[in-house]
Amino acid sequence: MKVVKITAIWCSACLIMNKIWKQILEKYDIETIELDLDMDMEEVDNYKPGDILPVFIFLDNEKEIKRITGEVKYDDLVKILEELGFSEKNS
């Protein structure tokens, strides 16, 4: 499973989620593809990101199984990851 993370440089919620996602990656091994809304327009268009940034798209064998948009608290994100079957690196 991998995650496509769509952000923009002018988006404050993206800065907040960058920080939270960095904390997540310290605990979880998740392949993350980083896309910039303005710089990677063609690729981003494929995922139809909508109006709310950032967007986290969880892909299982290239099939979207979950999408998260906007600001999400660390603990809520952990819950979502566990529901999706991710487990901590050391567990």
Add this chain to the structure above:
Amino acid sequence: MIYLDYAATTPVDDEVLDTFIKVSKNYMANPNSLHKLGVKAKELIDASTAQVAKILHVKESEIIYTSGASEANNTAIKGICLKYQNRGKHIITTKLEHSSVTGAIAYLQTQGYDVDFVELDSYGRVDLDNLKSLIREDTILVSIASVNSEVGIIQPIEEIANILKEYPKVYFHTDITQSVGKINFDLTNVDLASFSAQKIYGIKGVGCLIKKESIKIEPLIHGGKSTTIYRSGTPATALIVSLAKALRLIYEKKESNYNYVANLNSYLYQKLKDCKNIHINSNEYCSPYIFNFSIPGIKPETMLHALEMDDIFISTQTACSSNTKSLAVYELFHEEKYANSTIRVSLSHLTTKEELDIFIDKLLSNIERLLVFNEGR
């Protein structure tokens, strides 16, 4: 044409343009050249710098000319953070900043800087207690705009600066682009402030960073001394002189312009406040130059183009971010329906009541037409 997008940019004042043309023709030499033509150009720049400094109550040596406010914001933010990175890598800002502030900070985040966003009250003003609580040993910069460009929220810059005075290792930068020539502010305890000429009826392509004399920054553009060591490049004499002229002209009429625009804003508010399809986003802590509202159910770009057909020009949000949701309006109300349907009307001393009457009339008829159309779909 009815232009109501003065917060995006302003038309050039005839006198300013005249100055620009005359200086371009008559002072063509490089101000750093040693011959008398260069000296003459440098003297003119120095006189302009003295004028800018006097108007803004800062020192001449504190003025750095840039290509605009975006460069000034980037120079201030990256300049401080790169220069003082050994002291710490923590930055505090708000969710109401211009994209050139958020963008510069986002870049620094990729370089290992840590960013915190200060909480806002229900009017969008910075929560001063929360600001104090966010300051850490490694905090080096706080960047908060004096006036938000989308909704017009005025921040208590002097109070923030007074708080930060107690933390000598924390520098305070404020973007004064929407305040210069419009709103009163005091830069006494502010370390860095940025603005551009194009928002005050000057020419596009010139701006200014005010930096306290005692502070050093890492330049963005290296290449030796220009008008200062902090921004290299041949000094743009005509643009600099035109900036000083624009500043002088706008400050001569600042109070009367403010009162006039405040009356226009109040008129607009009275006319629109009871319209059931309109939600007014600006509040009593906002600059009268900006009037922001939402029309839930109508896409802002649809309204923009509908009004454009009547030769009326407004804005959907700031012209500087490319998604359709207003981040500032979302921060105020946490409601998608308001954030996704935002219209910004920005006023000027050039705006007339008659123009507003036409705008209101066309706005209301378009709302009715577009909502009926949407219902029928």
